[in-house]
Amino acid sequence: MTIYTNGESNGNAAPAPHVHEAYHFNTRVIHAGSEANEETGAVIPPISLATTYKQTAVGVHKGFEYTRSNNPNRLAFEALIASLELPEPGDVHATTSQLAQDLPPALAFSSGSAVTQAIVSSLVKQNGHIISVGDVYGGTYRYFTKVAVNSGIETSFVHISMNEAASSIEAHAVEVEKQLEAAFRPETQLVWIETPTNPTLSVIDVETVARVAHAHGAIVVVDNTFMSSYYQQPLRLGADIVVHSVTKYLNGHSDVIMGVLVAPNPEIMDKLRFYQNAGGAVPGQFDSWLAQRGAKTLHLRMQTHGANALEIARWLERQDWVREVLYPGLEGAARTPIRHLAWKQLSPVAREKIESQGMDKDSGFPYGGMVSFRLDAAKLSAAEKATVSSNFLSALKVFTLAESLGGVESLAELPSLMTHASVSAEDRAILGIDDELIRLSVGIEDVRDLERDLVQAAKAASRA
CATH class of the missing domain: 3.40.640.10 (Type I PLP-dependent aspartate aminotransferase-like (Major domain))
Known part of the structure; x- marks a missing residue:
């Protein structure tokens, strides 16, 4: 059974019939790599903790020899991500043994x-x-x-x-x-x-x-x-x-x-x-299992991340203590080419959803959950810019001051002193990563609470 038939993935073979009837993204994200267990019927793949696997004869096995080389949980996760990224995804109903015979082009x-x-x-x-x-x-x-x-x-x-x-x-x-x-x-x-x-x-x-x-x-x-x-x-x-x-x-x-x-x-x-x-x-077996479980809600989470981020970006533009907002989907004549390029590069599933909500490339639209903005330090305090930013970030209550991004919770950080501290000062200056630039990973909380949190942090920074 050919599982992956996209382009060059198996010698440019013509797509199998099931590929032309491929399930939509929101279905693949749930089912790809998650075929019910062949032995028990369990609808969730079990965690395979084994490090080695029995062979029926020398060199004869079911696609698994040693967990560093291959593991059912890692393989299932790889199959899921391949299904989401490939233009023509493979069969979402492939069993673990079938996947092991025709490995997905993901690692x-x-x-x-x-x-x-x-x-x-x-x-x-x-x-x-x-x-x-x-x-x-x-x-x-x-x-x-x-x-x-x-x-x-x-x-x-x-x-x-x-x-x-x-x-x-x-x-x-x-x-x-x-x-x-x-x-x-x-x-x-x-x-x-x-x-x-x-x-x-x-x-x-x-x-x-x-x-x-x-x-x-x-x-x-x-x-x-x-x-x-x-x-x-x-x-x-x-x-x-x-x-x-x-x-x-x-x-x-x-x-x-x-x-x-x-x-x-x-x-x-x-x-x-x-x-x-x-x-x-x-990755370990449990991490692979957790990641596959987390990815099953990707489409729902990303829709909320994007909607919240667009609302936060629009709201930040109206605040007098914000000097600049960076968000590719934001409306505005000066941003038109950027917004049009962002629209051009949207996936089919995202574009379809956005259009169903009455938005297009000429209006603002959700474009991921990340928002960056620059504080107007002069409006908040006469102190050093890095101090103003630190005071602002330390005062946040709903947003968590932390590196990383992409979780359901909202995070905020100062790139110049945190995630991009390893970049030279000269390169940070060229890139515009200054001490007033704050990066937000907008979570899926109620956006009204996020806005109130940013307001109280700005007030706290102005009093510091």
Whole structure:
């Protein structure tokens, strides 16, 4: 039985009939990788704690030999994420034994950072070259500049996100192409982007990046953590590999550290699968089970995250103690090209839902649950900007002052001194990560309580 029939995933075979009748996203997120147990009929996959598996003869087994190499819970989670990211998903009713015979083109790791390490170690040769978006996640920046460099791998950081100076998507694409062409070298093997970026929520034109990179024979990786598979599916836009920190939206409950990648090209996947087994940075069985359980509500959580974030962004714009709000889906003439690019890159499931609510690319619309904004320190206090921001954040009661994002609870942080402290001061200045920039991970609480919390924090900061 062929489970995955998308494009290159099994030698460009034509899609099987069931793929043309593929279930919608909201059904796949519940059922993919969750076939009822073959022996007991249990509707929830059991946790398989075994580290090794009986063989009926030497080398004859049911797809499982040793848990580092493969485990039913990890396999089920990988099948789920592959189903959500692939343009043509596999059979959601595949049994565990069928999945083990025809492995999904997804790999789970013990953390998002382990995913980064696996990709670079597997796909970039010694003394190779990487092109990365400038405002990349701080941990990725640290790995590129402090770890990969030990293998002679150099990374060039390019600033190719769309800003309000762009007149149109087409004009911006021309500029992106120019900057990328200037950054490419004969030894460039990988282009790594995030969209939206962290923490400035800048939008990157994935299709243009993929077109230029592929012309040079480079592999394109898109970190999809901020948007999740619900709002954005980069493989549809031309990416070769999509990665997530499962810790964030995919799991959604702030109780699992994991990472995952999806790569439909079999040649790429073979290298990554070998590294997953050889490197051994795999998630445990219980974490895999928890992450799959958390992902079953992804569509519901992301709809509320997005609706709350849009409301918070609109509300923040009306506050006199806020200097700037960063949210790609926000309305406003100056943001039109950014908003149009964000709309273009929405997944089909998100666009359909948003349109059903009467919104389109010319109005404001939900675009993930992350909002960043800059305090107007002068309106709050004459103290140092970092002190004002710290006072504001320390006064929050519903929002929790903490790093990370994507859980059901709302979080707030100061990137310059927290998540992006590893980025040099010079690069933070270029990226606009100053001491007034606050990043919110907007949860699924009642938005009125979130707004009241922000107001009382601003008042507290002004009195400090």
